[in-house]
Amino acid sequence: MRTPTHPDGTILLFAPHPDDETLGCGGYLAKRLDEGRTVFVVVLTMGEKLFSKVLNIFEHPSPGEVCAIRRDETIRATGILGLAKENIIFLDYEDGSLADQVDTVVERIVPILQEKNPVEVLCTSEHEGHSDHRAACQIVRRACERVGTGILFRNYITSLRAGLSPENLPGTVEVVDIRKYLPLKRQALAQFRAxxxxxxPRQPQPIATNFDNYLDPEERFLVTRDYAFPATGAREKWRGAPRV
Structure with missing residues (x-):
């Protein structure tokens, strides 16, 4: 397991739902911001079905209220990690809909990639349990292929499908030591009050009791494919660098 030495440049982090960016790589986000890197977070869906899908609750809070709550939580959480509010882009797609509109979302994302010109892109992987997480990977990968120059692509991990672990996934798993930033990540995760x-009043208990399983001192990233090209335009496969 290895961790890369990153070049200077913008990082673009895609989150299928408001909170995935903090759950999966909040420590990494804080680390890169602390190093002075420019980071933008793109939240693909509104996450408005958290209560209706999980608890069959459609009012008090309504899906619209849940959307507003989760948006505010993400702004607060990423702010604790060091991200400026203006560096969050909410695309507001319907929760659970990404797999049904892959091409549409790709067309929306390509201009963002072209405008921000990132050297590094992060997203969830195709091995995640949630369909939006898997579709997000497909969408972002296709968009990177369209832009196709100077982009290092890797996946962060939130909740893998049953039976999977970082140790048995295909590809290279990077390990990033985030123990310095664990207090910040813990504080950020505490913002997700939904x-x-x-x-x-119809809710017998909280959806989650804590986020302790996301507070490991190391965050892991799966390298399955990259879009890194040298100045000559010839394809260069990323091989990794020493663990930090």
Whole structure:
């Protein structure tokens, strides 16, 4: 397991839902921001079905209210990690819909990649349990292929499908030591009150009791494919660098 030495340049982080960016790589995000890197977070869906899908609750809070709550939580959480509010882009697609509109979302993302010109892109992987997470990987990968120059692509991990672990995934797994940033990540995760609090009179208990399983001192990233090209335009496969 290895961790790359990153070049200077913009990082673009795609989150299928408001919170995935903090759950999967909040420590990495804080680390890169602390190093002075420019980071943009793109949240693909509104996450508005958290209560309706998980708890069958459609009012108090309504999906619209859940969307507003989760948007505010993400702004606060990433702000704790060091991200400026203006560096978050909310695309507001319907929760659970990404697999049904891959081409549409690709067309929306390509101009963002062209405008921000990132040297590094992060997203969830095709090995995740949630369909939006798998579709997000497909969407972002296709968009990177369209732009196709100078982009290093890697996947962060939130919740893999049953039976999978970082150790048995194909490809190279990078390990990033985030213990210096764990207090910040813990504080950021505490902002997700829609998961941790009882918000509805029909709710018997919180959706989650804690986020301790996301507070490992190391975050792992799967390298399955990259889009890194040298100045000559010939394809150059990334091989990795020493663990940090």
């Amino acid at each position: 998961h941790l609090d009882i918000l509805s």
